[in-house]
Amino acid sequence: MSLQRRPRRPFTLAPLGALAIVLSLAACGGGDPTGAEAQATASSTELASGRSTSTALMAQPTNTEGRLLASNCFQCHGTLGTGGFEEIRGKSANELLEFQSKPAARDIMAAHAQGYTPEQLGKIAAYLKQ
Amino acid sequence: MNNIKRIAKVISRRQLVGWAAGGMATGLLPLAGWADDDRSPSSNSTSSLALAGAGVTGKKVVVVGGGMAGMTAAKYLRLWGGSGLQVTLVEPDAVYTSSIMSNLVLNGSRTVASLQFTRDALTSKYGVARVSGSVVAVNPGARTVTLADKTVLAYDRLVLAPGVSFDDAYGLTQSDYDARTPHAWRAGAQTTLLRNQVAAMRNGDTFVMTIPKAPYRCPPGPYERACVVADYLKKAKGPNCRVLVLDENLSIQAERHTFELAFTQVHAGVIRYVPGVSDIRIDATTKQVAYVDPLKAPQTVQARVVNPIAPHRATGSAPGGWLAQAGLNNGVDGRWANVDVLSYESTALPGSGIHVIGDASSCGMPKAGHVANQEAKICADAIVRLFLNGQPDPQPVANSACFSPITSSTASWLTAVYQYDPTDRKMKVASSGGRTVINGAPATATEAAAINSDNFEDMGIWFKTLMGDTTA
Numbered sequence: 001m002s003l004q005r006r007p008r009r010p011f012t013l014a015p016l017g018a019l020a021i022v023l024s025l026a027a028c029g030g031g032d033p034t035g036a037e038a039q040a041t042a043s044s045t046e047l048a049s050g051r052s053t054s055t056a057l058m059a060q061p062t063n064t065e066g067r068l069l070a071s072n073c074f075q076c077h078g079t080l081g082t083g084g085f086e087e088i089r090g091k092s093a094n095e096l097l098e099f100q101s102k103p104a105a106r107d108i109m110a111a112h113a114q115g116y117t118p119e120q121l122g123k124i125a126a127y128l129k130q
Numbered sequence: 131m132n133n134i135k136r137i138a139k140v141i142s143r144r145q146l147v148g149w150a151a152g153g154m155a156t157g158l159l160p161l162a163g164w165a166d167d168d169r170s171p172s173s174n175s176t177s178s179l180a181l182a183g184a185g186v187t188g189k190k191v192v193v194v195g196g197g198m199a200g201m202t203a204a205k206y207l208r209l210w211g212g213s214g215l216q217v218t219l220v221e222p223d224a225v226y227t228s229s230i231m232s233n234l235v236l237n238g239s240r241t242v243a244s245l246q247f248t249r250d251a252l253t254s255k256y257g258v259a260r261v262s263g264s265v266v267a268v269n270p271g272a273r274t275v276t277l278a279d280k281t282v283l284a285y286d287r288l289v290l291a292p293g294v295s296f297d298d299a300y301g302l303t304q305s306d307y308d309a310r311t312p313h314a315w316r317a318g319a320q321t322t323l324l325r326n327q328v329a330a331m332r333n334g335d336t337f338v339m340t341i342p343k344a345p346y347r348c349p350p351g352p353y354e355r356a357c358v359v360a361d362y363l364k365k366a367k368g369p370n371c372r373v374l375v376l377d378e379n380l381s382i383q384a385e386r387h388t389f390e391l392a393f394t395q396v397h398a399g400v401i402r403y404v405p406g407v408s409d410i411r412i413d414a415t416t417k418q419v420a421y422v423d424p425l426k427a428p429q430t431v432q433a434r435v436v437n438p439i440a441p442h443r444a445t446g447s448a449p450g451g452w453l454a455q456a457g458l459n460n461g462v463d464g465r466w467a468n469v470d471v472l473s474y475e476s477t478a479l480p481g482s483g484i485h486v487i488g489d490a491s492s493c494g495m496p497k498a499g500h501v502a503n504q505e506a507k508i509c510a511d512a513i514v515r516l517f518l519n520g521q522p523d524p525q526p527v528a529n530s531a532c533f534s535p536i537t538s539s540t541a542s543w544l545t546a547v548y549q550y551d552p553t554d555r556k557m558k559v560a561s562s563g564g565r566t567v568i569n570g571a572p573a574t575a576t577e578a579a580a581i582n583s584d585n586f587e588d589m590g591i592w593f594k595t596l597m598g599d600t601t602a
Contacts, residue, residue: 057178057179057180058178058179058180059179059180060179060180060182060209064182064210067210067511068507068508068511068523068526068527069527071206071504071507071511072504072527072528072529072547074507074599075500075503075504075529075531075592075595075596075599076531076591076592076595076596077595078595078598078599079179079209079598079599079602080179083595083598084591084592084594084595084598085588085591085592085595100563103579104561104576105576105577105578105579106579106580108531108543108545108576108578108588111545111561111576112529112531112545112547114547114561114562114563114564115527115529115546115547115548115549115559115560115561115564116527116547116560116563116564117563117564118563118564120527120564
């Protein structure tokens with residue numbers, strides 16, 4: 001296939017590199033000792049089919065201000081911002097604010113971000129950073 | 131193909147999570163879902179979220195309808211309300227068949243099975259109780275709903291997400307839709323029937339579709355369907371097939387720039403778009419379609435396949451229906467349920483604890499799965515706050531994104547963010563930093579500048595992620 005991918009997906013990194021970044025964000029993001037990192041536990045589930053799957057039980061951010069706003073992101077970035085087009089949990093607000101100056105019709109994320117006030121984008125980022 | 135993406139595909143997500151869980155027992159955030167849509171008919175996410183310790187105790191919510199709105203509401207009520215908020219989801223169908231992406235069944239690029247999702251994860255991951263059944267009565271005074279099998283379920287709050295039903299229209303009945311002239315506007319057996327009819331067309335045949343007056347489900351969807359069918363017929367049957375689009379509206383209802391381009395250039399000579407038609411009559415046996423054109427001239431066309439997207443209404447809102455009997459269908463023409471968009475509580479029965487979300491409600495936003503997902507979250511958040519003796523968020527924001535295939539390998543998109551305007555208590559499109567008025571005019575939704583293959587690829591990611599947020 002000759003289709004060239006646009007260079008705009010931060011998570012088209014090598015998988016283990018991506019993993020390291022996720023973990024470092026989890027380690028330094030938020031600064032809330034009761035947050036996701038501290039409460040996360042891992043468990044293993046045996047599916048009916050006999051396949052074994054690891055499941056990580058992830059806690060939600062404890063400060064719920066910005067939660068409903070941030071949930072607008074989840075249709076395209078996964079529940080709690082953990083997937084889809086790009087993982088956004090733990091990302092900084094600056095990355096979100098940068099979309100405000102990009103041409104809307106050429107980037108669906110720019111078009112989307114411009115529907116929010118800067119204050120709302122700040123609340124979304126603060127929630128996802130916990 | 132991008133080499134890195136190829137590597138990512140080879141090393142499956144499960145393996146990655148497995149390695150990480152083995153090496154580092156805690157501190158793991160689930161990895162991003164990889165970008166391809168693998169089209170598997172399930173919703174097996176590898177991560178689970180802990181329910182909130184919200185402080186809600188001893189409250190019961192019954193959710194009626196297991197579509198996009200109802201599934202999302204059930205999931206988020208548990209996720210945000212915690213284990214003290216009992217949620218029961220009532221739905222007759224064993225699996226959910228997504229109407230989103232179902233136009234791609236018509237050109238053979240998807241199967242109906244690839245659109246099917248179980249609701250099992252709502253139970254296994256979030257503790258939603260599920261009841262197989264159909265509601266026949268809502269009893270606001272007693273705060274109960276009655277199911278067809280006489281089961282009575284009590285609630286503190288009731289969330290109705292019943293979706294839409296389709297009128298007998300244009301001389302057709304429900305059995306015509308099921309057997310001869312499918313609307314296929316709710317994905318399922320009619321989608322397969324329409325696919326088979328389209329596949330049996332020959333070069334020179336005509337496909338006629340009709341579009342009802344707004345509001346209808348998925349504003350860009352009919353125009354998208356015209357494009358997908360035209361593209362298929364050109365490629366599979368030859369240059370002489372025609373797609374005639376009879377629109378009861380006066381103009382294209384969504385993505386006007388994109389679809390004008392698609393009709394006049396991409397599919398020029400195949401699609402003929404006629405807005406402002408009236409008096410449509412369809413003979414299900416002969417497939418003859420009569421209508422009155424915008425110049426008031428009667429017209430007749432002989433079709434091989436007829437696809438009438440019949441006018442619709444909230445399920446249960448027809449005279450004698452359960453929604454109507456409860457007095458909840460106070461929207462235009464008795465077809466929809468008007469709601470307070472801060473909580474989605476019915477304005478017909480304020481204070482009753484009855485909320486209506488999704489396509490059945492009239493809330494000022496498009497009837498569409500992505501929007502229904504966000505309506506459900508606003509409703510769930512409001513219910514949790516109300517159970518904790520608070521008030522709904524006074525400034526809710528909702529959003530819509532949708533991708534439309536234009537050919538078998540290209541797509542466009544449309545997106546809008548909706549802000550609450552307290553002056554008239556309505557949700558309004560916002561742009562340019564969250565403003566609902568731009569230079570004295572209402573802000574508008576944004577459509578893609580181009581129809582291209584990148585958008586088509588993004589469409590797969592969007593669908594997979596949206597369905598994950600809704601079902602898993």
